Amino acid sequence: MSESSASVVKVIRCIVCPTGCQIQAIQKGSDIVFEGYTCKRGLEYAQQEYFEPKRILTTTIRVKNGFLPLIPVRTDKPILKEKLSDALNEIAKIQVNAPIKMGEILIESILGLESNVIASRDLTEK
Numbered sequence: 001m002s003e004s005s006a007s008v009v010k011v012i013r014c015i016v017c018p019t020g021c022q023i024q025a026i027q028k029g030s031d032i033v034f035e036g037y038t039c040k041r042g043l044e045y046a047q048q049e050y051f052e053p054k055r056i057l058t059t060t061i062r063v064k065n066g067f068l069p070l071i072p073v074r075t076d077k078p079i080l081k082e083k084l085s086d087a088l089n090e091i092a093k094i095q096v097n098a099p100i101k102m103g104e105i106l107i108e109s110i111l112g113l114e115s116n117v118i119a120s121r122d123l124t125e126k
């Protein structure tokens with residue numbers, strides 16, 4: 001295989017530490033290799049981001065009898081990007097009761113994943 005068959009298919013900014021290395025995912029034949037990282041954590045981040053990107057999901061849930069009608073929520077662990085839409089649909093079906101404490105689990109193991117949906121603030125009753 002010649003060097004000229006390699007091409008950059010994605011550029012990933014590592015966010016694991018403030019250095020912010022720019023990592024390149026390079027197609028070499030049938031393989032993807034990574035360049036530009038300066039530590040193992042960066043390589044692991046780039047591999048995760050390239051092959052199975054995950055995100056923390058943030059949204060709101062409807063609240064019955066709350067001081068506000070909606071409460072901001074987020075997942076306590078990142079979930080696969082491809083599952084975000086299904087998770088949002090699941091969350092849209094839910095209504096919770098006030099009072100709610102920040103960090104309280106409002107949906108356990110959403111979609112059967114390891115992530116819980118938790119409250120991002122306190123919310124008192126009206």
Ligand code: SF4
Pocket residue numbers: 014015016017018019020021036037038039040041042043
């Ligand atoms: S590759 Fe390592 S040094 Fe570079 S930003 Fe990522 S964690 Fe930091």
